[in-house]
Amino acid sequence: MTDLDPSWVLHTRNYRETSLLVDVFGLHGGRYRLIAKGARRGKRNQRALLQPFRGLLMTTRGRGELRTLAAVEDSGASHELQQERLACGLYLNELLLALLPRFEPAPDVFALYGHVVAGLAAQTPPAPSLRAFELTLLETLGLAPDFTVVTRTGEAIHEDGCYAFDAGGIGVAPQGVNCLSVPGSALLALAERDFDTEPRAQRQVLAALLQGPLGSRELRSRQLLAQFRELASRTGPRMAAPEQTYNHEPDTSEERDQ
Amino acid sequence: MADTLITELTEHLCCLPGVGPKSAQRMALHLLERDRGGGERLAATLASAMRDIGNCSRCRTFTEADVCARCLDPERDARVLCVAETPADVMAFERSTDFGGHYFVLLGNLSPLDGIGPKQIGLDLLQQRLQNEALDELILATSATVEGDTTAQYIAEMARVAGVRISRLAQGVPLGGELEYLDGGTLQHAFQSRQSLG
Numbered sequence A: 001m002t003d004l005d006p007s008w009v010l011h012t013r014n015y016r017e018t019s020l021l022v023d024v025f026g027l028h029g030g031r032y033r034l035i036a037k038g039a040r041r042g043k044r045n046q047r048a049l050l051q052p053f054r055g056l057l058m059t060t061r062g063r064g065e066l067r068t069l070a071a072v073e074d075s076g077a078s079h080e081l082q083q084e085r086l087a088c089g090l091y092l093n094e095l096l097l098a099l100l101p102r103f104e105p106a107p108d109v110f111a112l113y114g115h116v117v118a119g120l121a122a123q124t125p126p127a128p129s130l131r132a133f134e135l136t137l138l139e140t141l142g143l144a145p146d147f148t149v150v151t152r153t154g155e156a157i158h159e160d161g162c163y164a165f166d167a168g169g170i171g172v173a174p175q176g177v178n179c180l181s182v183p184g185s186a187l188l189a190l191a192e193r194d195f196d197t198e199p200r201a202q203r204q205v206l207a208a209l210l211q212g213p214l215g216s217r218e219l220r221s222r223q224l225l226a227q228f229r230e231l232a233s234r235t236g237p238r239m240a241a242p243e244q245t246y247n248h249e250p251d252t253s254e255e256r257d258q
Numbered sequence B: 001m002a003d004t005l006i007t008e009l010t011e012h013l014c015c016l017p018g019v020g021p022k023s024a025q026r027m028a029l030h031l032l033e034r035d036r037g038g039g040e041r042l043a044a045t046l047a048s049a050m051r052d053i054g055n056c057s058r059c060r061t062f063t064e065a066d067v068c069a070r071c072l073d074p075e076r077d078a079r080v081l082c083v084a085e086t087p088a089d090v091m092a093f094e095r096s097t098d099f100g101g102h103y104f105v106l107l108g109n110l111s112p113l114d115g116i117g118p119k120q121i122g123l124d125l126l127q128q129r130l131q132n133e134a135l136d137e138l139i140l141a142t143s144a145t146v147e148g149d150t151t152a153q154y155i156a157e158m159a160r161v162a163g164v165r166i167s168r169l170a171q172g173v174p175l176g177g178e179l180e181y182l183d184g185g186t187l188q189h190a191f192q193s194r195q196s197l198g
């Protein structure tokens, strides 16, 4: 790659004395890992740039599994995420690291990522944009079923109906212990990308679909989010500043947003 | 099986930071040729250090005692606690600033993507200290990285729960700056310009 690729850093890890291993999500490069030599020391101060949630332009060298950073510059979009929203941002990054195949561009996911991160920094309600991101990622991975029909029979989903949902898709009636029972309206809304209808059911459906490829792997950023919320709930009124309250979903605290 | 020891010695020296096979070989040969006594003392000290040095039960820094000398020092101000990332950071603060309070050493940062949660950086112990000690101020001295931010914001929440005033090192630490690599003047400035978080 010789052109500057619009990119986000997903994660960094110290490497040897002065270098960094950087997981990158590039518009054209997709998800890949590079080494930034000497980034933690020296005048270039690349360490300051190579941070998650900063829009970057990157050029890399090499063709193998591990690229080398040739140049990086700021693209101007830098977002500061606070508290729970920081954990939400880390959740996006953890999802991409866990699920996006290497070296495959995912332009839809890339475009949405920038919007979602900006929204997390701007204190808009995070839940709808997180759901949109999960759905777009599932579509990109080819893992989103047609939410308007029963998977096996092709029978149309009815708004008032109640459906069974598991990794095998959408079934007619709730059956078995590992099945979610989902209102038809939640599924039809997902098909319309309307994330304000039955948000809790939608969150569960998308989480179940994501868990398929994740297997037994647990997302640590979700745990951190829950821990942040637990702390915030104990600070009481001090934390009830307008930008910290999520009245979006009428749910119990740990069920919200994610 | 001839000459395995010297190969092993060279290989094991490579575990030191910045030491590659070439410098490891030079070190091994130097000790063998010129300084066997030094080598033996190094080996003995290294063995007991690895065996006996653990973590201070109050601040988590490295010490062979239950509680480290800094935590026991009656001259230090017990009402101010500085949360640092590493013992190297603590040493840098001691060299370059006039901070006279106590420390708490995380030995890392919150990083869910590396599987590091609050327990792994000792926040259960910090929680106890916040509850049990009459602290006036908690100073967050974590790096200006996303992990350092995550850690600082999490601890700030803990301090709010406990009703302790919080500040964080501010100006002087460049974005993405790792404290260990800052010069003393910058560190001093960062200490003086710390800002209240709540």
Ligand SMILES: [Zn+2]
Pocket: B056, B057, B058, B059, B060, B061, B067, B068, B069, B070, B071
């Ligand atoms: Zn101590």
